[in-house]
Amino acid sequence: MSYEPKPAQSIPDSEHAAHKTNGNSEYNGGYYQGSVARFITPGGNPIDNSQPAFPVFHRKFANPSPLGLMGFAATTFVLSMYNVSARGINTPNVVLGMALGYGGLVQLLAGMWEFASGNTFAATAFSSYGGFWLSFGAIYVPQLGITEAYGENESELASALGIYLASWVIVTFIFWVSTWKASIALSSLFFFLDITFILLMAGEFSAKTAVHKAGGAFGIVTAFIAFYIALAGLLTKDTSYFSLPVGDLSRASPSKTTNN
Numbered sequence: 001m002s003y004e005p006k007p008a009q010s011i012p013d014s015e016h017a018a019h020k021t022n023g024n025s026e027y028n029g030g031y032y033q034g035s036v037a038r039f040i041t042p043g044g045n046p047i048d049n050s051q052p053a054f055p056v057f058h059r060k061f062a063n064p065s066p067l068g069l070m071g072f073a074a075t076t077f078v079l080s081m082y083n084v085s086a087r088g089i090n091t092p093n094v095v096l097g098m099a100l101g102y103g104g105l106v107q108l109l110a111g112m113w114e115f116a117s118g119n120t121f122a123a124t125a126f127s128s129y130g131g132f133w134l135s136f137g138a139i140y141v142p143q144l145g146i147t148e149a150y151g152e153n154e155s156e157l158a159s160a161l162g163i164y165l166a167s168w169v170i171v172t173f174i175f176w177v178s179t180w181k182a183s184i185a186l187s188s189l190f191f192f193l194d195i196t197f198i199l200l201m202a203g204e205f206s207a208k209t210a211v212h213k214a215g216g217a218f219g220i221v222t223a224f225i226a227f228y229i230a231l232a233g234l235l236t237k238d239t240s241y242f243s244l245p246v247g248d249l250s251r252a253s254p255s256k257t258t259n260n
Contacts, residue, residue: 061117066233068110068126073226075103075133076219083200083216092140099137104130121182125175132168155207162204169197184247185229192222 075098082092108130114123139146139161150157176190196218203212232244 064110064113066230068107069226069230071102071107073223077223080216080219084213096137096140099133103133158204162201165197165201181249189225196222
């Protein structure tokens, strides 16, 4: 059903001035008085066309999920490329800027906006992984002295990082279980992410480069799945000629209802 703006109710000229305050028009009783267009949005607010270049419509929250997914995907991709020693890179410190900015702060903001939108899962996930990237970046900030605190004891640092990653194995597993009725794409994302954390954790505990590189390889796969889901969220009917399937699982197991 399409919605057509309804014209505002007219009122006598004698009352027209009574509905103006300090020269400004005001909305009153279902109609809108003043020089702006007299149309009401579905939300009950007037459409303000007094500034044609910046029309004000009845606003709603945009979908913050693509933003959070892009921040997660891009940062995960960069770090994972370093983990597989792409182009001979073995020091991941360049990812610090992305971890603190795009993967950390931006993803955390996306999580806060998801709270406002009422999406508990996305809010918890984006906020959690935004916190992950902020904490991961903090490890490599020299001024904080986190890695320097271990001195020459590299094995102790590796064990500490392994335990740190183990906590994210648990967190990611919880998120994965929570996606079983969401979509194939989203469930796959958390599945591969959990495998990534498991391999990186094992790489720290075992000090085996091959295991660490395997974690990087799974991280690259995880990043591209996140890119895919983000793109699927951006391809709306208003902006694209096509859409991407994500494998909706919400209809696979319809809830059973009983008649009392």
